[in-house]
Amino acid sequence: MQGATSIDVVVVGGGASGLSAMKQFQGGKRKVNSVVLLEAQDYLGGRVKTVRTSIEATGKTVLTEDGAEWVHGGRTTDLYRLAKKLNGLAPDTKTWSNIEHECRQRGLCLSDMPSLMNLRMNSSLLLINSVKSADIPPRPTVPSIIYAGGLHLKESKPLPKDLEDWVKGAGEEGFIFFSLGSAVVPSSMPEEYRKILVKTFGSLKQRVLWKWDKDTMDDLPPNVRLGT
Numbered sequence: 339m340q341g342a343t344s345i346d347v348v349v350v351g352g353g354a355s356g357l358s359a360m361k362q363f364q365g366g367k368r369k370v371n372s373v374v375l376l377e378a379q380d381y382l383g384g385r386v387k388t389v390r391t392s393i394e395a396t397g398k399t400v401l402t403e404d405g406a407e408w409v410h411g412g413r414t415t416d417l418y419r420l421a422k423k424l425n426g427l428a429p430d431t432k433t434w435s436n437i438e439h440e441c442r443q444r445g446l447c448l449s450d451m452p453s454l455m456n457l458r459m460n461s462s463l464l465l466i467n468s469v470k471s472a473d474i475p476p477r478p479t480v481p482s483i484i485y486a487g488g489l490h491l492k493e494s495k496p497l498p499k500d501l502e503d504w505v506k507g508a509g510e511e512g513f514i515f516f517s518l519g520s521a522v523v524p525s526s527m528p529e530e531y532r533k534i535l536v537k538t539f540g541s542l543k544q545r546v547l548w549k550w551d552k553d554t555m556d557d558l559p560p561n562v563r564l565g566t
């Protein structure tokens with residue numbers, strides 16, 4: 339701190355708490371003459387960390403959250419306003435209020451169900467449909483949180499005959515099942531990504547069963563089969 343003659347306040351840590359303290363000291367009611375922020379890392383935000391990754395194949399940049407991702411308290415909070423100003427939040431940014439709105443609109447929440455916020459504050463037992471060792475990063479939990487990964491699974495049924503024959507026909511190389519899960523409509527992916535997948539699957543020795551929402555695809559390689 340070369341050149342500083344006197345410092346009234348030192349704030350340690352440039353996470354949400356430190357930045358909020360800085361705001362109080364600099365422009366808020368607790369104005370002081372000199373305040374310094376010390377941050378050990380080379381970025382501000384602490385456990386709120388947006389990572390920008392360039393995808394070589396498309397030349398585009400993808401944003402992912404390494405830490406906090408939910409804005410609690412809805413769109414009227416200072417945090418929401420700040421995040422919107424800095425990051426230009428997407429319209430579907432998750433807040434408790436817009437998740438609840440969507441849940442009710444889609445008929446997924448019972449009409450007499452208490453608000454999600456109340457449920458969250460007042461739950462005696464939480465069953466999580468996930469495996470603890472798959473948590474990234476692993477988090478400590480209290481005894482009322484029980485990991486019950488696979489809770490929804492039902493006993494499997496045999497494959498339809500033609501699919502069974504196709505799988506067996508894959509021989510020694512085996513086959514790959516590729517699915518983006520049930521929440522995503524596969525054909526809504528950008529064409530450039532679809533083409534990358536077509537090219538990659540077509541170059542494999544294995545057969546590929548691709549979960550897709552349409553019956554046909556013009557440039558489907560011979561080793562790839564679509565399934566809905």
Ligand SMILES: Cc1cc2nc3c(=O)[nH]c(=O)nc-3n(C[C@H](O)[C@H](O)[C@H](O)COP(=O)(O)OP(=O)(O)OC[C@H]3O[C@@H](n4cnc5c(N)ncnc54)[C@H](O)[C@@H]3O)c2cc1C
Pocket residue numbers: 350351352353354355356376377378379383384385386404405406407408409410474475
């Ligand atoms: C994976 C993950 C997901 C989360 N998801 C959510 C979410 O969705 N919504 C939500 O509201 N919250 C979430 N949280 C919690 C939220 O991120 C934290 O509560 C919040 O960021 C804490 O802010 P903070 O400023 O108190 O601490 P931190 O963000 O930890 O900031 C502390 C800062 O102090 C610095 N520091 C520490 N020691 C020193 C030192 N001696 N000298 C200089 N600098 C120092 C650190 O480098 C760090 O930058 C999540 C947290 C994690 C890890």
